[in-house]
Amino acid sequence: MTSPALRPAPRAPIEILPAIDLLDGKVVRLAQGRREQVTRYSDDPVAIASRWVAAGARWLHVVDLNGAFDGTYLNLPWARRIIETCGVAVELSGGIRTQQTLERVIEAGAARVILGTKACEDPAFVQAAAQRYASKIAVAIDARAGQVVSRGWVAPTTKTPAALAGEMKVLGVQTIVCTDVSRDGMLQGPNLTLLQQVLAVGGLEVIASGGVSSVTDLQQLATLQEHGVIGVIIGKALYEGTIDLRKAIEMLSGQAPHPTSQAPKKHQ
Numbered sequence: 001m002t003s004p005a006l007r008p009a010p011r012a013p014i015e016i017l018p019a020i021d022l023l024d025g026k027v028v029r030l031a032q033g034r035r036e037q038v039t040r041y042s043d044d045p046v047a048i049a050s051r052w053v054a055a056g057a058r059w060l061h062v063v064d065l066n067g068a069f070d071g072t073y074l075n076l077p078w079a080r081r082i083i084e085t086c087g088v089a090v091e092l093s094g095g096i097r098t099q100q101t102l103e104r105v106i107e108a109g110a111a112r113v114i115l116g117t118k119a120c121e122d123p124a125f126v127q128a129a130a131q132r133y134a135s136k137i138a139v140a141i142d143a144r145a146g147q148v149v150s151r152g153w154v155a156p157t158t159k160t161p162a163a164l165a166g167e168m169k170v171l172g173v174q175t176i177v178c179t180d181v182s183r184d185g186m187l188q189g190p191n192l193t194l195l196q197q198v199l200a201v202g203g204l205e206v207i208a209s210g211g212v213s214s215v216t217d218l219q220q221l222a223t224l225q226e227h228g229v230i231g232v233i234i235g236k237a238l239y240e241g242t243i244d245l246r247k248a249i250e251m252l253s254g255q256a257p258h259p260t261s262q263a264p265k266k267h268q
Contacts, residue, residue, distance in 0.1 A: 013252045014218075014225055017061040017091065017207065018052035018245065019235035020045055020082070022075040024066065029236050035069055041239050045075075049082040052238070055245040059089045059111075061209075061233045067095020068116075076108060083109040093140060093177070102129060106136065114177055116140035117150040119164065120157050123171055130172035138175035138207070139168045143194055144182050161194060165201045175205045177233070183211030190217055190232075192224070199227045207231040213242050218252060 021028055023038065027048050031037035042048045049060055062082060067073040073095050083090045092105045093114035105113050112135070118125045119139045129137045141161045142149050148159040165176055178198050180191035188211045195208055205228055208221055212234050221232055237243040 011225065012230075013254075014222060014229060015059050015207075015231040016057060016218075016245065016249055016252065017059040017231055017233045018057050018238055019061045019063065019209075019233050020049055020052075021063045021065055021235065022078055025075060025078055028065070029239060030065070035065075045078045046081050046085050049086050052245060053086045053088050056249045057088060057245065059091065059231065060086065062090055062092050064092070064094035067101075068093075069095075071095050071097055073101050073104070076104060079105070079110075080108040091138065099125075106133065110136070112136055112138050112175070114138045114140050116142060119168060119173075120148060120150040120159065123167065126168065126173065127171040130174075135174055137173060138177055139164075139173050140177045140179065141165060141168075141198060142179045142181050143191075144180070146194075149181060160197075162197045162201055165198045165204060169201060169204055173204075175207065175230075177207045177209055179209040179233075180211060189213060190221060192220060195221075195224060195229065196227075199224060199229070202228075204228055205230045207233060209233040213237045215243065215248060215251060218243075218248055222252065 022045055026040050027042040027045050028038050028040050052060060060082065062079050064073050064075040066075060079092055089111035091112035091114060092110040096102055096105060096113060096115055097118055102113060115126055115129065115137065126139065141164050143161045146160060148157045148161055148164050150157055176198060178195055180194050183191055190208050190211050195206060199206055208229055212232055218232065221229055234243060238245055
């Protein structure tokens, strides 16, 4: 008797991670990551988090902007309250640059911790974190004009996004959060070229960030799902109402990758 052919397990839909950016305990959004171009949306981060969870979010992306700019992780009490209140997976980012801060955010219940500046400046720190915490560690690759930037997106580096992704893969990092800084908060659509460059490294899971403004943008990202895109962070589009979170989640749950999507070229 011939055994039935094994069918591949269905791929999970792309996860939408609503962004909750915290500055001095307030929920804000910045334009292109610039501190002076800030819009305040709420004085109650927990209420905002609960709103997105009620709409169906299974993950939240919480950023401590004080930490990102100054290296002082001031908003951890709010992050902890969000984790304890909402009962969904929360990834924490922004200014996690010391072992003490990393341990504090892990202890607070973070499902994933995103390292940015340390990935550019201290690869040994990232490697040790990945070895200890495995899939709980992700790396942010923030790019402007084809080059990686760090320290709250204000410090340029000489690294390209693909090169940094390759280095992080060697160190044991599995997940990359890829952001086009010039599009963040601008509602101009995601930078698919940047994403393809990082995906071409191969063997990484990528969360797209920056510029997502419409259902059409989400459909475009879905064409990259089979190449490694597992999630998308959405901020301003949710706060301004250009994307309905519940409807977007439903759409992605039934969205199959486009049959003509092209695989990214392998990075050399």
